[in-house]
Each structure stands twice: as C-alpha cells, then as structure tokens.
Amino acid sequence: MIRLSALTKRYGPFTAVNAIDLAVPRGELFGFLGPNGAGKTTTLRMIAGILRPTSGSVLIDGTDIVARPAEAKAKLGYIPDRPFIYEKLTGAEFLRFVSGLYGQSGSVIEKRMDELLALFDLRDWKQELVESYSHGMRQKLIIASAFLHKPDVIVVDEPMVGLDPKAARILKDLFREYTRRGHTIMMSTHTLEVAESVCDRIAIIQGGSIRACGTLDELYATAPADGQGLESFFLRLTGQNPARELVEVLNA
Amino acid sequence: MPDDPARAPDGEHGATGTVNSASLLHLLRPKLQSMRNRARTVGRQSLWHWSLLAAVGVLFWGFGTVMLVRVLGYFERTPEIGVLLAGKLLGLIFLSFFAILLLSNIITALSSFFLARDLDMCVCAPVDWLTHYGARLIETLVHSSWMVVLMGVPILAAYGFVYKGGLLWPLVALATMIPYFVIPAVLGTAFTLLLVHVFPARRTRDLLSVVAVLSAAGLVLLLRLMRPERLARPEGMRSLMDFIALLRMPTSPYLPSEWAQNGLMGYLTGELSALPFYLLWTTAAALVVLGAGLQRALYAAAFSKAQEGARNVTKRGLLSRAGDAVFMPFGVLRRELILKEIRMFFRDPTQWSQLILLAVLVVVYVFNVRFLPSAASDGVSFYLVNVIPFLNLGLAGFVLASIAARFIFPAVSMEGRTLWLLRSSPLPMRQLLWSKYWTGTLPLLVLALCIVGVTDALLGVSAFIFALSIFTITFMSLALAALALGLGAVYPRYEAESAAQIPTSFGGLVYMLASALFIGAIVLLEARPVHSYLSARALGTPREPTAMAISFGIALVLSLAVTFVPLEVAVRRMEAAGE
Numbered sequence: 071m072i073r074l075s076a077l078t079k080r081y082g083p084f085t086a087v088n089a090i091d092l093a094v095p096r097g098e099l100f101g102f103l104g105p106n107g108a109g110k111t112t113t114l115r116m117i118a119g120i121l122r123p124t125s126g127s128v129l130i131d132g133t134d135i136v137a138r139p140a141e142a143k144a145k146l147g148y149i150p151d152r153p154f155i156y157e158k159l160t161g162a163e164f165l166r167f168v169s170g171l172y173g174q175s176g177s178v179i180e181k182r183m184d185e186l187l188a189l190f191d192l193r194d195w196k197q198e199l200v201e202s203y204s205h206g207m208r209q210k211l212i213i214a215s216a217f218l219h220k221p222d223v224i225v226v227d228e229p230m231v232g233l234d235p236k237a238a239r240i241l242k243d244l245f246r247e248y249t250r251r252g253h254t255i256m257m258s259t260h261t262l263e264v265a266e267s268v269c270d271r272i273a274i275i276q277g278g279s280i281r282a283c284g285t286l287d288e289l290y291a292t293a294p295a296d297g298q299g300l301e302s303f304f305l306r307l308t309g310q311n312p313a314r315e316l317v318e319v320l321n322a
Numbered sequence: 323m324p325d326d327p328a329r330a331p332d333g334e335h336g337a338t339g340t341v342n343s344a345s346l347l348h349l350l351r352p353k354l355q356s357m358r359n360r361a362r363t364v365g366r367q368s369l370w371h372w373s374l375l376a377a378v379g380v381l382f383w384g385f386g387t388v389m390l391v392r393v394l395g396y397f398e399r400t401p402e403i404g405v406l407l408a409g410k411l412l413g414l415i416f417l418s419f420f421a422i423l424l425l426s427n428i429i430t431a432l433s434s435f436f437l438a439r440d441l442d443m444c445v446c447a448p449v450d451w452l453t454h455y456g457a458r459l460i461e462t463l464v465h466s467s468w469m470v471v472l473m474g475v476p477i478l479a480a481y482g483f484v485y486k487g488g489l490l491w492p493l494v495a496l497a498t499m500i501p502y503f504v505i506p507a508v509l510g511t512a513f514t515l516l517l518v519h520v521f522p523a524r525r526t527r528d529l530l531s532v533v534a535v536l537s538a539a540g541l542v543l544l545l546r547l548m549r550p551e552r553l554a555r556p557e558g559m560r561s562l563m564d565f566i567a568l569l570r571m572p573t574s575p576y577l578p579s580e581w582a583q584n585g586l587m588g589y590l591t592g593e594l595s596a597l598p599f600y601l602l603w604t605t606a607a608a609l610v611v612l613g614a615g616l617q618r619a620l621y622a623a624a625f626s627k628a629q630e631g632a633r634n635v636t637k638r639g640l641l642s643r644a645g646d647a648v649f650m651p652f653g654v655l656r657r658e659l660i661l662k663e664i665r666m667f668f669r670d671p672t673q674w675s676q677l678i679l680l681a682v683l684v685v686v687y688v689f690n691v692r693f694l695p696s697a698a699s700d701g702v703s704f705y706l707v708n709v710i711p712f713l714n715l716g717l718a719g720f721v722l723a724s725i726a727a728r729f730i731f732p733a734v735s736m737e738g739r740t741l742w743l744l745r746s747s748p749l750p751m752r753q754l755l756w757s758k759y760w761t762g763t764l765p766l767l768v769l770a771l772c773i774v775g776v777t778d779a780l781l782g783v784s785a786f787i788f789a790l791s792i793f794t795i796t797f798m799s800l801a802l803a804a805l806a807l808g809l810g811a812v813y814p815r816y817e818a819e820s821a822a823q824i825p826t827s828f829g830g831l832v833y834m835l836a837s838a839l840f841i842g843a844i845v846l847l848e849a850r851p852v853h854s855y856l857s858a859r860a861l862g863t864p865r866e867p868t869a870m871a872i873s874f875g876i877a878l879v880l881s882l883a884v885t886f887v888p889l890e891v892a893v894r895r896m897e898a899a900g901e
Contacts, residue, residue, distance in 0.1 A: 115629070118446040122626035139622070144448035154439035158356035167355075170348040171447035199359060 071096045071223055071254040072117060077126035079112050079278075086112045088278035089126065094256055094271075096222075099249045101269030102258040105308050109278040110258040111151060114227050117256065118148040130223055144172065147216035151227035151258075153208070157201040161192060161211050164200060165218055172219040179218065186214040189244070190237060205232040213241060217248070224248070226257045230264055242268050262300045272300075276308050344449050349457035352440070371828040378831060383476050390480035398484055408481070409587040415477060416579035419470050420506060421541070425534050426466035427510025432527055434462045435511060435621070436518055436628035445625060455617040459610075463507035474499065478586075485590035494589045497599060501606035502582045508609040512616050519624040528671040535675040539682040578602060655749065659757035666736075672820060676728065684773060687721065691777040705860045708787045711778050712852050715791055716845045718773050719798050722766060723837035726806035730762035731833055732824035733807055734892070738816025751896040755807065755889060763803040770799040786855060790848070797881035798844060802837055808888020809833045811895045840884055847877040 072094040079087040087109040094100040104110045115121040117128050119135045119142065128135045133142040155164055162183065169179045187193045190210035200208065209232045216224055230238050245255055245268055259265050265272055266286065273283040282289050289303060397404040397411075435441075435458050444454065478499075482491040517526045574580050578601075585598035645664065649657040667673050691714070737744060737754075744754060774795045778788050813829020824830065851870035857863045 118442075120442055120446050120626070121629055122623055136622075140448040140450065142448075143446060146446065148442075148446045150442055154443060156352045156356055156440065158359045159352055160359070163352075163355050163359075167348070167352050168443070168447075170351070171344050171444065171449060173344060173448070199363065 071098075071131055072100075072256055073127075073129040073132075074113075074117070075127045075129070077113065077116060077128060078124045079109075079116060079121060080124045085278050087116070087123075090275075090278075090280055092273065092280065092283070094254055096254055097249050097252050098254055098270045099245055099268055100254070100256045101265040101272040102256060102275065103260075103262070103265055103272060103304060104258075104275035108275045108308075110275055111227055112278075113275070114148075114225050114256070114258055115150075117225050118146060118150075119143050120148075145222040147219065147221035147224040149212055149216045149224065149226040149229055151231070153212040155200045155203075155208055155211060158199055160197050160199055161187065161203070162196045164211065165215055168215040169218045172221075174219050182218060182220075183214075186217055189240060190214055206234055206237065209233055210237055217244070220253075222253055224253065224255045226255065228259060229257060230259060230261050238264075262304060266300045274304060274307055281307050344447070344453060346453050346456045346460075349444065349449065349453060350460060353461065375828060375831060379472075383472075386473075387476040387480050390477060391484055394480055394484040405587070405591055408485075409583060412477075412481065412587060413574075413580055413583040416502070416582050417574060417577065419474065420502075420577060420579045421537075423467060423470055423503065423506035424510055425537060426470075427462055427507045428514050429527075429530055429534060430466040431458075431462045431511040431514040432518070432530060434458050434465065435514065436625060437527070441625070451618055451621065452614060455614055455621070459507060459511055459613070462511055463503060466507065466510070467503045470503075471499075481586065481590060487590055491589075495586065498582045498585045498602065501602035502578050504606040505578045505602075505609055508606070508613040512609075512613045515616055515620055515624055518628050519620050522627060531672045532675045532678075535678050539679045542679075542686060543682050578605065655753065656757055659749075659754060660761050663733075663758065663761040670821075672822060680725065680769075683721070684769070687773060688776055688780070691780055703860065704784075705856050707781060708783050708856055709852070711774075711781050711783045711787055711791055712848070713845070714777055715774070715794055715798070715848075716841055718770065718777075718795060719802070719841035719844070720838070721773065722770050722795075722799055723802050723806075723834065723841065725769070726762070726766060726802050726837075727825040727830055727833055728822075730758075730766070730803050730806040731810040731830060732815075732818070732821040733758045733762060734811040734896070735814045735816055735818055735824045736821055738814065738818075752893045755811070755893050755896060759804060759807050759889060762807065763800060766803050767796065767799045770795045784859070787852070790852070794844065794848065794877070797878065797885075798841065801840060801881045801884035804885040804889045805836060805840065806833055808892040809836065811892035840880070843880060844877050847873050847880070 072092070074090050074092040077087055077090040077092075078085065090113060102110050102113065112121060116123050117130075117135070119128075119139050122136060128142075130142040130145050133145070135142040156167075159167065165183045165187075166175070166179070169175060169183070184193065184196075187196055190213070192207060192210055192214070195203065195207065200211070203211065209229075213226075213229060216226070229241060233241065242264065245257070249255055249270070257265075257269070271283065271285050272289060274281045274289075282292060284292070286300065289300075393411075394408055397408045400407070478491075478495045481487070482495070487494070514526070514530075517530070521529065581598040581601045584595070585602065588594045588598065645661050646657070649660050652660065734755075744751075771792065774791045778791055783791070809829055809832055810824070813827065813832065815824050815827050815829070818824050818827075825833075851866070851873045854863075854866045854870060858865045
C-alpha cells in the first residue's frame, strides 16, 4: 500500500533521509520510531506529498505521489505533528472544509462527522470556535478530520501528544479496527509503549537510515534485548545511554 | 482496490458519490467563514474599538476627499491645462499605487503561497493545481490590495464628482480597476514563485523585506530630492506651450497605470476610447494564463523547497562579547534582557531594515528644514526665525511618536509567546519593563536630539530657544516612549505574527491619539512663555518670568507624569496578566 524506494531527502549538504526502502502492506499498522532529528517527520511529509524527495519514490497503492499527486493524495489522510486549525472556524466548519478538500460533502459526511465527534467527546463543542478548544481537543479534531473521508492510508505524526487517557485508548482502538478493515496506517511516535501495544511492525530510523525493521519478535531476535522490552532495544540500537549520561551531567 | 483511486474503500462516498477536486469557493470558504465568525463574536468592547477606528478612518477619508475635490476644482477652473494637470495627477497616483501593489503582492504571495500555516493541509489534499492557484491568487490580491482600494475610492469619488462622471462612473471605474489590480497580483506572485524556486522561502522573505524597505526609502528620497513642488510653478518653463507639451507627453505608456488613467480621463472628458480598457483586460487575462502556466511548472518543487528553510548558524563573535562587556555593570539579569532585545532586533531583517527607512525620513526632514527661512536669510525677522524651530518641536514630537509606535509599542506584545518563560522565572515584571523602556528610549532620545539639534543649528536659533528645544524634546522623548510601552502593555496583541502588525491595532490608534494630545498640550503650554520671550527680545515688551516658570513647570510635571504613570500601569498589568 505504501512503498518507499531509495527515498532520499537532502537539505544542502545535510542528508535528512538516506535511501530508505520500505513497503507497508494493506491492513498493517506500521510504527516509525527514532530519536529527535532522525528523519521521521521528513519521511512522513514526503509520503504526504508536502516535501518532494531529492531522489527515490513514494508509491501510494501503486500511484507515485510526485508524478500523479492528486490521485495519490485522494487515498491519503495526514495528521501532522503540529497541526494548523483555523481559529475562527467552528469544529463542524473545519471538518466540512477538510472533507471538501477531498471532494466529499453531503448527508453521509455530516453523519460521519457527528459519529467521529461523538467518539472523541467533541459533539458538544461542534459549534464552538476552535480558538476555545484545548490542545487535546484540537488534536482530537485533527484526528477526526483525517478519518472523515475514509482514506486507504493514514500517515500520522505523533498522534498521542496532548490526548487524555480515554482519548488515547480510543485512538489506539480506532487504529487497530481501521487496519483490521484493510486500511493502512503509518505512525511515528516517541511513546514506545504505544508502538509496542498497537503496531504490527516497527522501523527504527536514525541519521536518516533505517537501522532495524520488523515485528517486535523479529527485532528482538536480531539484537536480543535484556528483558526490558522495546525501550531497551531502542536505546541500544540508537546508541544512547541515558543512565551514564545522567550521572555525568549531575556530577558536572 | 477500487478502480476510482479517490473512492473510499468500503464504497461510502459523499452525497455526490464521486470525489471531485475542491472548488475555488471551497478553498476560500475558511477565510470567509472566519471573517463572518469574527464579526459575530465581536463583543461590546471590540464594537467600541471598531467604531472608533471606523470613525477615525471616515474622518481621514472625508478630509482626503474634500481636499482633492478642492484641488481638482481649482484645476477645472484653469483653462487649457486644468484637465491635463488632473490627468497627470491621476497618472502619478496610479503609478505610485502600481509600485506599491507590485511590492505588496510580492511579499504577500510569499506568505499565501509558501509560508501560510494552512498550506500543509491544502497541499496534502487532492486539490487541483489550477484551483489552488486561483484561490491563493485571490487571497494574495485581496490582502495586498485592500489598503490601496481604501485610498483609491475617495480619489475616484472626487474625480467623478468634479468632472461629473454620472451614474455610470462607478461601473467605468470598476471596469478599469479590476484588471489594474489583477496585473500586479499576477506579476508579484510569479516573481515570488521564481524567487522561491531559487532561494529558500525564509531567506527570500528576509531578502524581500530588505529590498522592499530599500525600494521605499529610495523612492521617498528620490521624490523629495527632485523637489517636485517646482513642477507646479510653470514660470520655470520657457513658455506655456512647453509646459502643455510636457503635460501631454505620456509618462509611462507601457504601464497599466497610464492605461487606467487614459481610460478614466477619457470617459470623464467625453473622449472615451476602448483601447485603454482593451489593453488592461487583455494584459490581465494573458498574465493570468502565463502565471498559471508557471504555477503548474514550478510550484510543487518550489513549495517543497520552501519547507526546507535556511540554516542560520550564529556564532558568538566580537560584537557579542563587546555587548557583554558594555552591559556588564547592569548586572546579569538586566544585561541579558537588554542583549536579548538587541539580538532579536538585529537578527530580524523585518525589524532592522526599518532603520533604513528611518534614516531616509530623517534626511528628508532635515532637507525640508533647510528650505525654511533661517537667521542667515535676508529680511527674516528674529521672531520668525525662532518661532519656526519652536513649532518644529511639535512636528518632531509626531515623528518620534510614530517611531515609538513602530518600535516600542510592540515590545510587550512580542513577549507573548515567551511570557510563560518570563512569568515562571524569578524575574520581577518591573525589571523587565524598565529594561525594555531603556532599550527603546535611548536610541529614540539620541535620534530626537539629533533631529532637533541639527535643525536648530541649520536655522540659527537663539540660545534660549536652542536650550528650550533640547530640554523639551528630551522630556518629550522620555514620555512618548513610556506612553508607547505602557499602552502596548494595556492593549497587547500576543497573537500577532510580526511586530509590524501591532501598531495598526486599536491600541496603536489610542497611542497615536494620546501622543497627539500630549504633544499638543506641551506645545500649547510652552507657546505663551516663548511668545513672551520673543516679543520681549524683538519688540521690547516686558518679560513675565513668573508666568514663564509656571508654564514650563506644568509642562515638566506633565512630561514626568506621562513618563511614570503609563509605566506603573504597565507593570501592574504585566503582574496581573494570567491571574
């Protein structure tokens, strides 16, 4: 469903994403992990068609996002890490606008909008201006907007930031159910527990290159962890030793 | 997978059943709805703010229209050359507007096509490139042209009134102005697209802000140094025929400003020609097509490039270390606050570039003063030589108030997004305010003393007036800066994206009105003792030392009150913010 071939992005002499090859099939919830500045957001923005790759390609269900952008984007829903919402629109107006961007409107969309708002406890806020929403409510509204047009593929950057435990649980369930129905989700996150509990496969990116990719069992098999789960594996793979660094800093 | 790539996988679609690209109107809808919602949620206080703004606007509008009607009326009564002069004036206005529109569209297009925060959402949606172009072009056109429209309406109304345009006049004006506005919008967006294709968007923004200010400064300087007032005196020409020939000669035959002027003046003088309208509309249409072509070819790559930004490594250099040393005596906290203000100012091209414009305005100011009667001129009385510099204090006060509105008034608002950091630190708000005050006031004071000192020296004033000017302008600067900072804290605009937006708010208007009142009061208070002194020197009338002392004393107390009260109010506001 998503296929990245030798995907590369350079900013001048700096290579943010370095020849990534990746295939995420239909019905999979794929986790994209990595330390800050590893190239996660750049990769997701290239998949969403916001950034143009320096070289390589992104295929969404076989459609090249650069060559046939409108066709590929119609199959996509994108949830950015720092989303923008028009402050002076109501939640309902914003959702109608987003569905319109995907060429959808009418009673079916209105019904779906109500269902999604109810799911995220936002129905009472439907007619309120977004400026009065809390950070978490805005995040929920953005998530609802990505599901509105039922895209084949959802690309989501740090979805759990700002969500309350109930909303976080709903989102995890929603992601699982959505992929069970044959859709694909590619998600970047720093919350390793989330990745561990919902993702079918995980890739760990560092310095623009994929360091490891597979199911949790496959990952552990390549570099046996010391029984502390994904966190320990992640830290070992990305070469970070927080405990030692902490002691050094505190002693300084 | 379904055959239709855009179709939802379980067969559920919108009411139409198929997925079409969003329409042009749909892309513009959030802005229109936001406008409507903003109008609906206007509170009583905002309503009062808007009413005051509207009243001041209408006042200026009315004043401008009446003045222009008088000028055009005077032209109309002048045989032979009256119509030519009116046409030339309209051409010059349109030419200036065209330059402003072009520059404004270039800058606005950068924001609406490449930097706007809603672009990610629109670009990652399957929106047709032409619809996207159309929507962003309309947005750019509206944002960069509304001010010119507001200025243009009274001008066209005055022309229609004086030359009896009749009921059709608004339609003719509309048919002229629509393509006249579209042309610079398309040219501006195309130029920006090409620029962003070459440079990163954020670098381009910096570059453009400096280029824009340099262009504006150059234009002001050029216009002033040419002394256009001499053109209004035909006696300088060898003969009237030369003058008429000069007026008849087209200024810029290949520019839309000239076509618009010809179209409108042709209608008003009964010599209507279709050619100017044909030129305007065909050029606009052709440019839209070319602009769309350019958009299709370059936009996707340019937008991607615009996201990349430009890395901006700033090393700690000699200046930085010198700053540390200079401000060392102020203590760590004050030093860091002052250095932060200075660094923020000089690293933001939209801020420091304003200094260029400021320098040019000062040059123009001093240049104008040079042509006033001075002590060295023959036949100029002692009274006149000394009263002009005194009145000049009022004018200098307005210049300083405008500068304070631009640079000091936004100081508190600019802290909006970092207020959490300042408020959660042990920094007393009083200290923050005073640091901001002195950082803004000292340059203002130096400028004020330069303006007044140089102009007084050029005019050759007496020692008394010189001392009075220096003394008055010093206290006036201190008070105007405090008023700007204080009212900036009372009417903060924390959500503003740039410092330039802040003075145009309601608070900015209140500041300018309050400054005008303060300057007027000081000039009035000092007028009597100055008159008394000059009369005594020139005519030998008795001096009034007590009355003089009282007037100067009241002026001093007023200046000190306007300095300390707003700052105290500001401190309290800042301390209470977030409670």
